[in-house]
Amino acid sequence: MRKLALSDEILMSVDKSARYIGHEVNAIWKDLDKIDIRFCMCFPDVYEVGMSHIGIQILYEMFNRREDTFCERVYSPWPDLDKLMREHNIPLFALESQQPIKDFDFLGITLQYEMCYTNVLQILELSQIPIFAKERTWEHPIVIGGGPCTYNPEPLADFFDIFYIGEGETVYDQLLDTYKKYRKEGRSRHDFLVAASQIEGLYIPELYDVEYNEDGTLKSFTPREGAPEKVKRQVVADMSDTVYPEKPVVPYIRAVQDRVALEIQRGCIRGCRFCQAGMIYRPLRERSLEFLKKYALAMINSTGYEEITLCSLSSSDYTKLAELMDFLINEMGKRRINISLPSLRIDAFSLDVMSRVQDVRKSSITFAPEAGTQRMRDIINKGLDEETILNGASEAFKAGWDKVKLYFMLGQPFELDSDVEGIPHLADKIAMAFYDTVPKSERRGKVQVTISTSYFVPKPFTPFQWAAQITPEEYLRRKTLLMDTLKQEHNYKSIKYNWHDSNTSILEGLLARGDRRVGRVIYEAYKDGCLFDAWTDYFNMKKWEQAIERAGIDMDFYTTRERSTDELLPWDFIDTGMTKAFMKREYEKARKGQTTKNCREGCGGCGCNSWTTGVCIEA
Amino acid sequence: MIFRIRFAKYGVVKFIGHLDVMRYFQKAVRRSELPIKYSQGFNPHQLMVFAQPLGVGVTSDGEYMDIETEDVDFAGNALSAERVREILGGALTEGFEIVSIRQIPWQEGTKHPENAMSLVAGADYVMSLKDGYSLGILDSVEQDDKISYLKQKLESFMGQDNIVVCKKSKSGEKDMDIKPYIYEAAVEDNSRIPSFIDETGVAHADVYEPGIRFFFSLSAGSAVNIKPELVLEAFLSYCGEDFNELMFQIHRAQMYSDVEQHTGL
Ligand code: SF4
Ligand code: SF4
Numbered sequence: 001m002r003k004l005a006l007s008d009e010i011l012m013s014v015d016k017s018a019r020y021i022g023h024e025v026n027a028i029w030k031d032l033d034k035i036d037i038r039f040c041m042c043f044p045d046v047y048e049v050g051m052s053h054i055g056i057q058i059l060y061e062m063f064n065r066r067e068d069t070f071c072e073r074v075y076s077p078w079p080d081l082d083k084l085m086r087e088h089n090i091p092l093f094a095l096e097s098q099q100p101i102k103d104f105d106f107l108g109i110t111l112q113y114e115m116c117y118t119n120v121l122q123i124l125e126l127s128q129i130p131i132f133a134k135e136r137t138w139e140h141p142i143v144i145g146g147g148p149c150t151y152n153p154e155p156l157a158d159f160f161d162i163f164y165i166g167e168g169e170t171v172y173d174q175l176l177d178t179y180k181k182y183r184k185e186g187r188s189r190h191d192f193l194v195a196a197s198q199i200e201g202l203y204i205p206e207l208y209d210v211e212y213n214e215d216g217t218l219k220s221f222t223p224r225e226g227a228p229e230k231v232k233r234q235v236v237a238d239m240s241d242t243v244y245p246e247k248p249v250v251p252y253i254r255a256v257q258d259r260v261a262l263e264i265q266r267g268c269i270r271g272c273r274f275c276q277a278g279m280i281y282r283p284l285r286e287r288s289l290e291f292l293k294k295y296a297l298a299m300i301n302s303t304g305y306e307e308i309t310l311c312s313l314s315s316s317d318y319t320k321l322a323e324l325m326d327f328l329i330n331e332m333g334k335r336r337i338n339i340s341l342p343s344l345r346i347d348a349f350s351l352d353v354m355s356r357v358q359d360v361r362k363s364s365i366t367f368a369p370e371a372g373t374q375r376m377r378d379i380i381n382k383g384l385d386e387e388t389i390l391n392g393a394s395e396a397f398k399a400g401w402d403k404v405k406l407y408f409m410l411g412q413p414f415e416l417d418s419d420v421e422g423i424p425h426l427a428d429k430i431a432m433a434f435y436d437t438v439p440k441s442e443r444r445g446k447v448q449v450t451i452s453t454s455y456f457v458p459k460p461f462t463p464f465q466w467a468a469q470i471t472p473e474e475y476l477r478r479k480t481l482l483m484d485t486l487k488q489e490h491n492y493k494s495i496k497y498n499w500h501d502s503n504t505s506i507l508e509g510l511l512a513r514g515d516r517r518v519g520r521v522i523y524e525a526y527k528d529g530c531l532f533d534a535w536t537d538y539f540n541m542k543k544w545e546q547a548i549e550r551a552g553i554d555m556d557f558y559t560t561r562e563r564s565t566d567e568l569l570p571w572d573f574i575d576t577g578m579t580k581a582f583m584k585r586e587y588e589k590a591r592k593g594q595t596t597k598n599c600r601e602g603c604g605g606c607g608c609n610s611w612t613t614g615v616c617i618e619a
Numbered sequence: 620m621i622f623r624i625r626f627a628k629y630g631v632v633k634f635i636g637h638l639d640v641m642r643y644f645q646k647a648v649r650r651s652e653l654p655i656k657y658s659q660g661f662n663p664h665q666l667m668v669f670a671q672p673l674g675v676g677v678t679s680d681g682e683y684m685d686i687e688t689e690d691v692d693f694a695g696n697a698l699s700a701e702r703v704r705e706i707l708g709g710a711l712t713e714g715f716e717i718v719s720i721r722q723i724p725w726q727e728g729t730k731h732p733e734n735a736m737s738l739v740a741g742a743d744y745v746m747s748l749k750d751g752y753s754l755g756i757l758d759s760v761e762q763d764d765k766i767s768y769l770k771q772k773l774e775s776f777m778g779q780d781n782i783v784v785c786k787k788s789k790s791g792e793k794d795m796d797i798k799p800y801i802y803e804a805a806v807e808d809n810s811r812i813p814s815f816i817d818e819t820g821v822a823h824a825d826v827y828e829p830g831i832r833f834f835f836s837l838s839a840g841s842a843v844n845i846k847p848e849l850v851l852e853a854f855l856s857y858c859g860e861d862f863n864e865l866m867f868q869i870h871r872a873q874m875y876s877d878v879e880q881h882t883g884l
Contacts, residue, residue, distance in 0.1 A: 001630040001713055008749070009865050012676050017634040025646070025712050252635045252643060304646030304710070335649070336657060359661055 005093035005100075006081075014080045018252045019047035022095035025250040026302060028064045028071070029096060036068040037176055038104040040094045040141070043075055043112070044119035045534065050075040051249070052257030054311060055110060055147070059168045061245040069176060072096040072104075073249075076119045077126065079531060079538070085126055092126035101127040105179065107141040108164075111149035111156070114511035115504060115534035120145075120159065121526040131523070133161050133206060138189050142179070150203075151280055152460040152571040155511050155518040157205035161193060165574055166201050166234030167266075169242050174199050197227040201234035208573070210516055216557055218515060218568040230575040233280070237613045239266060240288035244295050247302040259307035259340065260299045264292055264324070268313040269599035269615055271606075272370070273381045273590050274412055276459035277313055280576055282606060284599060285614035289320050293327055300337055307338040316345040317600075325353050345384075346392035351399050361444070364403030365396045371415075372408060372422030378593045379414050381586070386426065393430045397437040403448045404430055410478045411456040411470035413590060420478045424486035424495065427451050431491035451486075452498045453479065455505035459512050460571045461578065463586030468562040469509040472502040503541040504533070509559040510548075515570040518558065520551035579607035620688050621723040622703050623735055623884060629678045629823035632714030637672035643715070644684065651710035653703065654689040670735035670874055670884060671742075671839065674846075680718060680820050681742065681873035683735040683884045718819060739840035741802060741878035743816050744847035745824050745870040748831040752866040756858050765831065769806045773833075776857045777804055784853045797853070800838035800845045802878055804854075807832055815881070820872030827868065839874060 004011070004021055011017040032038075041059055043050030050056065056073070063071030072094035077085060085092065091100040101107055107129065109120055124131050129140045136143070145153060146164040153163040164172075175196060182192040197204045207227040211219040223229055236242050248260065267284035268277065296308060308328065312318065328339055339357040344350040346365055354363070369384050371377045377384060393404060408423050427449045434447035455475045458464045470478075479499050486492055510518060524547035532538035548555055563569065565584050572580075582605060589596060596604045599615040609616035628640070635643065645665055648655050657663035670683035692698055692706065700720045708717045725732050748754065760768045776782070781796040805813035808830040812821055815836055833854075837845040847869055852862040876884050 004631055008676065008868075011634055012865060017675070018636070018639065021631045021634050023631050023713065025643075025650075250646060252632070252639050254639070254642070301650065304649035306645070306649065336663060 002096075002098050005090065005098040010081070010084050010088070010090075014084065015078060016047075016253055019075070019078070020081065020095070021252075022073075022098060024095075024252060025304075026247040027096055027249050028060070030064075030070040032070070032097065034067075035070045036180055037066075037070070037106070039063050039069055039071040039106040039108060039176075040101045040104045041071055041073050042107060042109045042123055043073075044109055044116045044123055045076050046078055046532070047075040047251070048253065048255045051251045051255040053110070053112065054261045054263055055168065057245045057248045057261075058243060059108070059172075060249070061247075062169060062172065062243040065243065066173070066176065068180070070096075074101060074123070076122060076532070082122065082126065082531070091128045092123065102129050102140060104141045105183075106144060108144045108146060109160075110147040111145050111153075112147050113534060114149060114508045115539075117156065117511060117522045118526040118530045118533055120156065121523065122531055124159065132158055134158075136161065136189070142189075142192075148276065148280060149512075151276070151574060151576070152512060152514070153203065153205070154516050154570040155514040155522060157516045158519045158523075160205060162196055163203040163205065164201060164234070165203055165231050167236050168234075169236045170234040171199050171201050175202065194225050194227070197223075197225070200232050203231040203574070205516075216554070218570060221568065221570075221573055229573065231573060233574065233576045235577070235611050235613070236266070236285070237611065239285045239614075240291040244291075246295065246298040248299055250303045250305070257309070258305070259309050259338075260296070260303055260305045261309055261311050262292060262296050262299070263287070263311045264315060264318050264321075265312045267614060269317055270314060270383060271381055271586075271596055271598060271604060273379075273463040273586055274370070274409065274456060274459075276462050279461050279578060279606075281313070282576075282578060282608040283611060283614035283616045284317065286318060286320075289323060289327075292324060296328065297331065300332070300335065306336070307340060308332060309340040309342065311342070313343065314345070315341065315343050316347075316350060322349070329353075329356055346389075346396060348395060351392075351395055351401075355399055360400040363401070364405050364448075364450075365393070365401050366405045366407070367392070368407040369426065370407065370409050371412065371419060372424075372426050373419045375593060376412070376415060376419040376422065378595050379590045380412055381590070381595050383595070383598060386429070389426070390429060390433050394433045394437045397434050397447070402434065402438075402444060402446075403450075405450045405452070406430070408451065408453045409456040410453045410482070411475055413458075413464055413467040414593075415478075417478075417481060420481050421485045423451060423453070423482055424489050424492075424497075427486070427495045428489040428491050431489075431494045434494075435491075446494045447491075448496065449491075449494055450496045450498065451482075452500070453482065454500040455502050457505050457509045457512055460569070461574075461576055461583070463583045463590060465513070465569065465583065466563040466565055466567075466587060469506065469559045471560055472506050475502045475505070501536070501539075503544075504539060506555070506559055507533075507541075507544055510553075510555060513570075514558050517551070518553060521547050521553050524550045577606075577608040577610055582606045620690055620698055621685055621725050621732065622688065622700060622720055623683060623685050623723050624703075624707070624720045625718040625883065626682045626684070627678075627680045627716045627718050627823045628673060628682055628714065629680075629716075629825075630714045633676055633678045636675050637669070640673070641667075641669060647707065647710040647715075648686070651706045652693055653686075653706045653710075654692055654698065656687045656689060668734045668736050670739050671844075673871060674869070677869045677871060678823055678825065679871035680822050680824070681871050681883070683739075683874060685723070685735045716823075718822075735884050737841070738876040738884050739874050740838070740842075741875040742837055742839035743803075743820055743872040743875075744835045744837065745812075745816070745821055745872055746833040746835070746847055746851055746867040747825065747827050747870070748829040749866060749868055750828045753829065754831070754855075754860055756860050766806060766808050769831065772858055773804055773806050773854065776854050777801070782853055784849055786849065797845055797850065800843050801835065801850055802838070803834070803836035804850070805834040807834065816872050821870070824870040824872070825868055833867075834872075836878070838878070 144162040145160045213219045265286040267281040656666045666687035668685045782798040786795045855862045
């Protein structure tokens, strides 16, 4: 057992001290004398959230398969510990060895959502690593960012040495080998970064010069010292011949995802125009049945979890889902392991599967139409029509369900008031379908329909990347319109309405489509005490507004301004495989309310077939 | 079949709370393929009962749990205490260890024997002064005389007619005479443990530099549960010294069903 970095006194005075002690089941330990590279993998949020992320577990497994590398983990210290670490000048440490991260070779930080950006600066500062990349020397680890937010890394450009664009499974070996070579040869840190820029998928922000026009838009984005003009997204070609954890680390305390996660496929065929995940993980690539069976059993046996969940963007599109479910229901049944199934399209098949794995009376069925009218659903290319929703709901009601959750977005491009009003209308029709389908004698009470709306944030690498985000005032107006309309509905007593906070979404909008200058806002906000912004209790809009003011940033320029499709965008240097022409075409089609087929019905010509894998080459 | 398992919890896992320890063992059982029995119903749970929760920060050599299993393992071999030890022991990680295990005589179909939780009547504790702390009352006492000085004090403390403390509970605070519930009390240096505690009970107790360890045998369980901190606080305040929970590492050495006979669960 290793000595802990924190004293008993500190551990006894903070909440959930088990977050900081490491030593979990399946945590890896290596002899520090026998390794060359120490890598610390960070999820910049609290332990219970970070431990729920499958991507980290994949990379943890991948790095640790290398004999010369020891990969450890770190998560954001909760504010109670943050305060004590500063008071006692304790450097942030990795969970496995309990040793300071500042002595590591690499600190890899996954960027899953914009609202964790201040936590990134906390990790750096508590680690006693200079926050600004330009102040770092060989004394400090190489700080590398990955994850979906790197599709516009610019607001964080000043804080990172390298960004890894794309899926982590591909070029890390090359990076580590280069690192070893350069260290051994005694080369400079800068030389190493220049060499790293030659590895496909790696973006070294300090090697690019940025110039702006007078109107604030980007004028030029120029590589130096041989860095490539375009950084190519990394894609795993064969999802059944790649690393996956057989022994995921099992936390002592309950994580948000307290179960085995089986990623059945990556990518999505659907092409909803608002959806960044659906665009940046193209093409859809399935894992083979054999692969999934093997890992499902291995992970259950090595962890002792009592639940397994399938993860993917749209599980219903997995072609061998029926076979996989038969296998799981059989094998997990024997072991009394529960199966949970998120993101299924509601139809006869999924209802049958769901009724076999969960308690119908307690669970609810979920639809994500994202828009209330067919007009609007065509604009966003959500291939889901009212008939399908109502039929699915009726089938579910017949099978015994009486709770329905509906997810929508307000503020997508070209939305009219009538589209907003369509949301409660649709909810009402669903409630009506319940009363039409289920005879009084069989009802256990009222049907419960819950509408949730979020505030649309346009994201890079989607056809809506040029669109204006609506103002918070406008979001609130539409929310009120929705509520007022709801009160008029026949079944309004059966319908509940939840909405998402408007402040976080507008900030998310700024960070998602910001350029390098926005980094100042993050820094100012952090220095003023902003931390854990994804947590409602900690989010402080006032401080962010002051930070924006101090940084001299015009919020509207980044959020509510519609960009011309000719504008040079801060993330244009990334080549995701999807062409700009495709995105423009999709934006135009949205304007006209025209739909595009999903990848299985017919290739939409997005450009990702250049990867020659997955759905693009399905027979 | 019912097995009663005595286990130790030590080292860094002392920071894991009781509910998480339960979840830990549930997972360990599933990893181990121990043929545990499950309750009926839509959400069956493992038939596993813990004797008594252990506070966060406390180590132990005397934790107990009962498990109810099938008669044979998955390979069809008859289960025995030794087999259970092998199967489950192999799935435990550092910080958790099976100390001993025995089968509780029981004929399936007859009434269940009393479980570990309802049997607890007493517990032994070791409280060690941690590194970096000292007791003010010992400042003017020679190093070699410290233990005997504390022994004297403890003797006169225990010689009182009653020891009244303010006991906090969910329903409020009330004064209580805890003397009848302190069965034994002793103080020793690191080289000795008093006769009422056996070696097994301190196998995983951390040893600290000051070399001052208090030992208490106290009433425990659902009737009257006396926390060792309460006793030590009363003693120190009797000596005119402030008590601070962080000064001492608490270790539970053993739990008893019959305090007089000193029979473990
Ligand atoms: S179905 Fe649409 S919203 Fe869902 S992941 Fe695919 S593209 Fe995104
Ligand atoms: S190239 Fe065609 S099939 Fe492949 S991801 Fe793009 S739209 Fe889909």
